[in-house]
Amino acid sequence: MLGHPVDIVSAGAGAPAPAADPVVTGYTAVLAEVLAVDTVDPDAHVFDDLGADSMVMARFCARVRKRTDLPAVSIKDVYAHPTLRALAGALAPAPAPAPADPVASGLAEVLAEVLQVDSVDPDAHVFDDLGADSMVMARFCARVRKRTDLPAVSIKDVYAHPTLRALAGALAPAPAPAPAANPVQGELAAVLADVLQVESVDPDAHVFDDLGADSMVMARFCARVRKRTDLPAVSIKDVYAHPTLRGLAAAVAEPVPAVAEPVPAVAEPAGAAPAPASEAPARTVRRATGVEYVLCGVMQALVFLAYSCVSTLVAIRGFVWVSEGGSLLQDYLRAVVFGSATTVALCVFPIVAKWVLIGRWEPQQIPVWSLAYVRFWVVKTLIRSNPLVLLTGGRSHTSSSSPLHVLYLRALGAKIGRGVAIYSRNVPVCTDLLTVGDGTVIRKESFFNCYRAHDGVIQTGPVTLGAHVFVGEATVLDIGTAMGDGAQLGHSSALHPGQSVPAGEHWHGSPAQPTTADYRGVEEVDLGTTRRFVYGLTQVVTTLLVTVPLGVGAFAFLSIVFPWLADLLDPGEAAYGQWSFYENALVTSATVFFGFFLVGLLVQVTVPRVLNLFLEPDRVYPLYGFHYSVHRGIARLTNSRFFAFFFGDCSYIVHYLRALGYDLSQVQQTGSNFGSLITHETPFMAKVGRGTMIACGLSLVNAEFSSSSFRLARTEIGAHNFLGNNVVVPSQGRTGENCLLATKVQVPVDGEVRHDVGLLGSPSFEIPRTVARDARLGEVTPEEVQRLLPVKNRHNLVSMALYLLVRWFYVFLFTVLTAATLELYSTYGGSVVALFNAVLLVVGISYWVLVERSVAWMKALRPDGISIYDRAFWRHERFWKVPAVRYVHVLNGTPFKNLLWRGLGVRIGKRVFDDGAAVIEKSFVTIGDECTLNARTMLQSHSQEDGGFKSDRITVGARCTLGVGAYVHYGTTIGDGAVLATDTFLMKGEQLPPGEHWAGNPAVEQPPFAALLPTPTPAPVPRPRDAAPTEPPSLSVEELMALFQEDGAPGPSSPTVPLPRRSGRHRATQRHLAGSR
Structure with a gap:
């Protein structure tokens, strides 16, 4: 059409004249009669062009009202429509209405x-x-x-x-x-x-x-x-x-019955077997009684006290032995001997405990709060608290892979091939059910636990990854999932039980579905076994000869700086009854705490800049070498949760991030530019545009990793964006300026660059950038911002001071308890050590409960929303900042977690199983009896978008299950017995009817996937302790997978499952989803 512009003109030249309008013709005749002229122009202005006045037009209206074939006209109509054509258009009878919809x-x-x-x-x-x-x-x-x-x-x-x-x-x-x-x-x-x-x-x-x-x-x-x-x-x-x-x-709408739609064929992964002709019968699991619930908690408490008592007693006696060396060299050698022995013992003990208490993991169901569950909990706790986990990357939440980590998983029974790189620090528990092929890479923040909690039971099941598989950041691989050779799973995605990614295919989303996007960001390089061996050996030697002796000698150093600590070990009058004891504890705790604060901040803004001189952007480096160690040092030094929470949610965060190395261009200060939890691979490859606001949970993926190499890559966030909670931004992200990235959104890595839109879901789809009601919440003039921002800054300074004060006072309490234990040890021996561990745990938790309850009144329940410049929002920010948050996970999987939630204000029912959930605004949340909450489940009763803040209540009914990584937003209600599947995002305002199964991001009603049935492996030769199992009975793979179909829907005969086909109520939606793929 651009080549023939004349056609447009000629096309209209020969068009017939429009038919005459009888109403216009009638009005024209009446007005001509009133004006005593032959005719009038229907497009002429009756006052300006025809010279009529109100008296003339009043007569015109009177005559029209006498005409039954014309619509009546008033003088008000004439003034509103001063031409006859406009008047006729306004008063003409409406056309016959179309059939009602x-x-x-x-x-x-x-x-x-x-x-x-x-x-x-x-x-x-x-x-x-x-x-x-x-x-x-x-x-x-x-x-x-x-x-x-x-x-x-x-x-x-x-x-x-x-x-x-x-x-x-x-x-x-x-x-x-x-x-x-x-x-x-x-x-x-x-x-x-x-x-x-x-x-x-x-x-x-x-x-x-x-x-x-x-x-x-x-x-x-x-x-x-x-x-x-x-x-x-x-x-x-x-x-x-x-x-x-x-x-x-x-x-x-329900489609007309027709020929059944063909099911697309999916290639079977290696090792898959056909499903059996009939389903295994479902097993009814008896729920625990109140007595079993209490007994489980008592046994867990005794196990904790026994383990902590022995370890603390060994540590004290070891320190006494090391301090008797007589010289600095002898002290060092003794520290090496003692530290090496205890470290090796602590590393080996969880492995031995796993094989003694469990043997080989098999697909099975373990009722929570049972004796079998206590064994499960003990092994899980020991495996994840092993010093090897800290040695190979710890809980730094940065990409940190080590050959030692792979060896550790193999020792626990995992079947892992050569050249595998695991960057995630989430250690799988049922390791015998984990299979990973050669050259596979698993990125950080991924979950592949090989178990899940569901409706009052622990279900264990296989996770199978082929060779050269790529698993992206912040993913969840639920039990009963598989990926074929060369398959990819994009970031912020999940495989639900029964899903299988065929060999060579790329999938993403939650639940995952096929895509053409390529998530590999760096090519492989040749990496020999020698380099891996030397790197692992270096880690061991450094730990045993440097880290452990320094840790053992830390107390000796403190006793030199603060002599009163060494004096406590000498027999004599009890010092804790004197004021000087508490004065010394006050000075010591303040010196240590604020000294570490200042030194840590100084190291963060200086040492990484020196280390960064050895790295070049976009250059491919092999793993496990000098450059890899330098990058790990930068990542661990600059990803401090303590300082991120301290500076977050206030104006000072931008100065802190700039000091780390962020490129923030010209900052448009809002007072809430960044939240309190930000992670990155390197701060020197991060750029954030002007006017952008980011909530908590941002993860900048500005380094790409394979199983043998890594590359630094710049990650940019455009100007005037808003990022919700838990957003992973990859270096290949295709978002530009003025975008809304909703909570848990999957940032696209292919297609055109998005701008002036919102993105929601995984896989993401476009939504409006903002809506009028939300925009009104943030409508604050620049003059008001300039006036209110200093006031907010002063309010935030008080919050920051309280943040430091309550943490220092906790260190003071710890110092007092430790000093009292040292003094009483010489008199009472090991018994005081057990008492110390119990008192420290109770006092520590009670202290943080009191701290949170003291600021709980500051929470703002605002379903209709308020501005971020409202004082109520500032108080809510103080509620976020002052209390500690991570200590609650110490009690994961125990009845004591429920007591803690009640103490913090959560309305929680009986015998709730919590394997690692997080609740932000505690008093806004209600959880029913016997619910099951999985690891990384989040119940967040608030939301912030640009300059607006909203909060509302969350209600979870009885016996509900929230899957691994499930995210529940504010204003939601979950009916009794409902299920939120793995990595599901339940958006604000949703209401789940009782008993329904919802999945996806955003959540929709969806039955569970059909079971994926891997090839059964021959059972191992039974050992004496395995000969006659009593609780719980092991399930065959077929029986276990049948349990995944909670709604009883039969699965297809093929073990590999295409994308879910919904029930009749959802077929139209399913067709839309299939079209979007």
Whole structure:
């Protein structure tokens, strides 16, 4: 068309003249008669062009009212439309209405109810025109799901079709040959109108742009639709995909029965076997009684006290022996001997305990709080607290691989090939069920535990990775998953039980699905066994000859600097009854704490800059050499959680990050530019644009790793972005300026550069950058910012001072208890050591509970949102900063964790199993009886977007299961017995009906995947302790995998499973998802 512009003109030249308008003709005749002229121009201004006045036009109106063939005219109409053509257009009878769309009408009705207005325009953009936000649209979705006459709507559908008419069209069933009303669309519109608290909504209106809904409103809409048995269920993902009710109704409506859709073939991975013809019967697991629950806690406490007592007693006696050396050289040699012996013992003991208490792990179910569970807990705790874990990377949350880590897993029974690099510090527990092929790389923050907690039991199962597999950052490999040779799993993704990635394919998302994106960022290099051996040997020698002796000699150094500590070991009058004892403890603790603070800060901003001189960007280096050690040093020195929390959520974080090496260009200070948890591979390859705001949990992947090499690569975040919680930003990220990256979003690494949009989900899809309601929360003039920012800074300075004060006082308490133990040791011996460990644990936890309860009143419950420049938000920031957060994980998997949650304000039921969940705003959360919470489960009762902050309550019903890495946002309700699958993101405002299984990011209703059945391996020769197992009975692989299908849905006969096919209520949504692949 660009080559033939003349065609456009000629095409219109011969067009016939429009037909005459009888209303215009009638008005023209009447006015000509009043003016006593032959004719008047219908486009002439009756006052300016024709010279009429109000008296003339009053006579004109009177004569028109006498004409029965013309619509009546008032003088007000004339002034509003001063030409006859405009007047006729305004007053002409409306054309015959099109057949009513019940889905669009129903959605409009729901949305009007949610918005508390009489009606909404179905063609209005729910965000831009109606001013709704994600919270409003989540309520809208929830209400629609309650309407049986409307199709269920998800927040994703709303974003995809942001007018109600378009949403109804997307969700409505395919039209029948004869024109007829769409009941699904009408009911969806009714539900949405109910959610929006309006009389009706336009089914063709964009729910976000026209109706002003947001994800919260649409989540409520989806919840209400799901409660309607006469409507297909709608997920938030469906709403984003079809943001008008018409489109939503068409997408989710039940299709006409036809020939069954073919199931796409998926290549079987090596080692897979066909499924059996019949399913194994499901096993009923008896839930623990209150007595068993208490008994389990007592046994765990005794195990802890015994282990800590022995280790502390050995440490004290070892220090006494080392200090009797007589000379510096003898002290060093004794420290080497004692430190080496204890380190080797501590490293070997967990391995021996695993083989003695467990033997070989097999697929099985272990009821929580049972005797078998106590054995499981003991082995898991010992394996993950092994000094080898600290030696090979510790808990630094940076990419740190070591051949020693692979050897450790092999010693525990894992089948790991040659040349494997594991950067994740999340140590698998059921190691006999882990198989990793040659040359595979597993990036940091990945979970492959080979077990999960589900509905009151621990389920163990295999994780199988072929050769040269790539597993990206922040991924979860659930039990019963497999990846073929050369397969890739992108970052922020998850494989659910039963999923298998065929050889050579690339998958991403949660749950994962095929993609063409390539996540490998650096090529392999030749890396011999000698280099790996020398690097591992160097780590061992450095630890035994340098690190351990320094640790042993640390107390000797302190006793020299503070002589009163050495005096405590001498018999004499009890010093703890004198004021000088506490004065000395006060001075010692303050000197040590604030000395480490100043020295640590100085080292962070100087030493890494010197080390960075030895590294070049984009150059490929082999692993386990000098450059790799330098990079590890930079990463560990600059990733300090202590300083990140200290400077985070205030204006001073930008100065701290700049001092580390970040490129922040020209900072637009907001007072909340960065949250309190930021990780990176190197600060010298990180760039953040002007005006960008980032919440907690940012991970900058600015170094690429393979199984044999690494490369530094710059990672950039554009200007005026907003990043939600737990966002992984890879160096290949394709996002530009003015983007909203939602919580747990998967940042795309292929395609065009995104800008001026929002991204949600994994895999990600586009949503509006912001909505009117959220934008209004952050509407603060530059003058107000300049006035309020200094006030906020002063408030933050007080919070920072409290942060240091409460931590120093904890060190003071520790110093007092330690000094008292040293003094009493000479009199009471080992018994005081056991008492010390118990008292230290109780006092430490009680102290942090009191600290958090003292600032708990500062939390702001603001479902409708407030500005970040509101004092209520500043107080909420203080609540985040002052208390400690990580100590709660000491009690993971024990009944004491529930006591701790109650002490912190969580409304928690009986016998809840918590394997590592985190709760941010404790008093905003309610958890029902016998729930199961997995590792890295997050319940977050707040959200921040640009300059706005919102918070609301979270309710989890009884006997619910939240999978590994599941993320629950604010304003949500999970019904009794519901399940959130692995790595699921339940968006704000969602409501899960009881007993349903939801999965995905964002979460949608979805039955579990069919079981993946690996080839059974021959059972090992039974040993005496394995000859007659009593509790729990081992399950065959087939029986275990049948248990993964919690809803009883039969799986296909093939062991390899394509992407999930939903029930009839979801087939339209499934077709949309398949098309997006």
